[in-house]
Amino acid sequence: MDWNDKAIATRPGEGLPVSRLQACLLDHLPNVSGTLKVKQFPGGYSNLTYLVSMGENEYVLRRPPVGAKVKSGHDMGREYRILSGLKSVYQKVPTPIYYTEDLTIIGAPFYVMERVKGVILRHGMPKDMHPEAEKMKEISTAWLDTLVELHEVDHQRAGLDDLGRPDGYIERQISGWGKRYYQAKTDDLSKIDFIIKWLNEQRMTSHHVSLIHNDFKYDNLILSPDDWTTVSAVLDWEMATIGDPLMDLGTSLGYWINPGDPGDMKGLQFTPSHLPGNLTREDIIHQYELKTGRTMENPVFYYVYGLLKIAVIIQQIYYRYQQGLTQDPRFASLLTTIKQISIIAEQAIKRNKIDNLI
Numbered sequence: 001m002d003w004n005d006k007a008i009a010t011r012p013g014e015g016l017p018v019s020r021l022q023a024c025l026l027d028h029l030p031n032v033s034g035t036l037k038v039k040q041f042p043g044g045y046s047n048l049t050y051l052v053s054m055g056e057n058e059y060v061l062r063r064p065p066v067g068a069k070v071k072s073g074h075d076m077g078r079e080y081r082i083l084s085g086l087k088s089v090y091q092k093v094p095t096p097i098y099y100t101e102d103l104t105i106i107g108a109p110f111y112v113m114e115r116v117k118g119v120i121l122r123h124g125m126p127k128d129m130h131p132e133a134e135k136m137k138e139i140s141t142a143w144l145d146t147l148v149e150l151h152e153v154d155h156q157r158a159g160l161d162d163l164g165r166p167d168g169y170i171e172r173q174i175s176g177w178g179k180r181y182y183q184a185k186t187d188d189l190s191k192i193d194f195i196i197k198w199l200n201e202q203r204m205t206s207h208h209v210s211l212i213h214n215d216f217k218y219d220n221l222i223l224s225p226d227d228w229t230t231v232s233a234v235l236d237w238e239m240a241t242i243g244d245p246l247m248d249l250g251t252s253l254g255y256w257i258n259p260g261d262p263g264d265m266k267g268l269q270f271t272p273s274h275l276p277g278n279l280t281r282e283d284i285i286h287q288y289e290l291k292t293g294r295t296m297e298n299p300v301f302y303y304v305y306g307l308l309k310i311a312v313i314i315q316q317i318y319y320r321y322q323q324g325l326t327q328d329p330r331f332a333s334l335l336t337t338i339k340q341i342s343i344i345a346e347q348a349i350k351r352n353k354i355d356n357l358i
Helices: 019-027 076-084 133-151 171-181 188-200 245-254 281-292 299-322 329-351
Strands: 035-039 050-054 059-063 096-100 110-112 210-212 221-224 227-234 242-244
Touching: 019 035, 019 050, 019 096, 059 076, 059 188, 059 329, 076 096, 076 110, 076 299, 096 245, 133 221, 133 245, 133 281, 171 188, 171 245, 171 299, 188 329, 210 245, 245 281, 245 299, 281 299, 299 329
Parallel strands: none
Antiparallel strands: 035 050, 050 059, 059 110, 096 110, 210 242, 221 227
16 A cells, blocks of 8 residues: 555645746756646645646645744745755755745745655544554654754754754743734633743743754654655754754644543544554653753643643634634634643643643
8 A cells, every 4th residue: 555645636725826836947946847737735734735746746835824924933935944954964854946935926935845755644544554553663763763863953064053042942932822822812711821821930941952843743754655664854844943952842742642641632633643552741751861861850841831832823723714814624623622732731730740631
């Protein structure tokens, strides 16, 4: 069975102007010819990702979501620059090829990169695609090893030293995500208010600085089609920066649903981390500490931060849906997801642990 990630027909309202895009790509991509064909990769809720092919050549195009106004979160030029810098020091990223801010082509800035073929583990994937428990454990270990690798990348040699401001990073993140939530607020959710207040009261301090991905999860990894325990490429660098690697790990923990978590949590299905054989959240922290020598002194803080961040990102998407800026039917039930996340975060705080919460 061919489980390589595949593109499908574009969603309504998210198509690309083929004739203008074809003319642009013929002018700027090397050795291409033929008629442009466009499909869309179905995963993701943020930046839109397309398969564009001309003759035998295939590329991936990235553009901001329709109706998005959060420039810092959807800056195509920044993402292109990150990929360009990383490619010189870290091979597990696609090669960037072309970037433009010319809005007359598709109505938004976009960039084009190489297509890396392989397997992406997504929530809701067919049961026949589920790895056996032993293999799943190896894949989850490879996931963790790749995150450790990223946190060791020499960002100065990659020319990305000015990508972020590590001083005061934690405080800015807590403050910033709280502000973003209230700017996109649509409903009164008292648990979110409680979580934001609790995080602000913790006063954690950064002790480590590294390149951080900020959205590191299974569906942003391309696995080798010949060996799913080998990570071929890391995708979706839109939120990458220089900051505290433990905050990066916290974001990943927020997405991570344990195999033993109850049905209410598994219902979130962010990624297939709930499949038998996966490491647990506590396993991940323990292994990360052993592999890096860094200690996570307050796991609940980082886990709850990750949950809040995910809730706010979803809230921003739901806000765009409520405002009629996007018509993607997947967004209609996102408020329920935000509520579920807030319940989990509150339980983690009250029980002072990150596993066995409900």
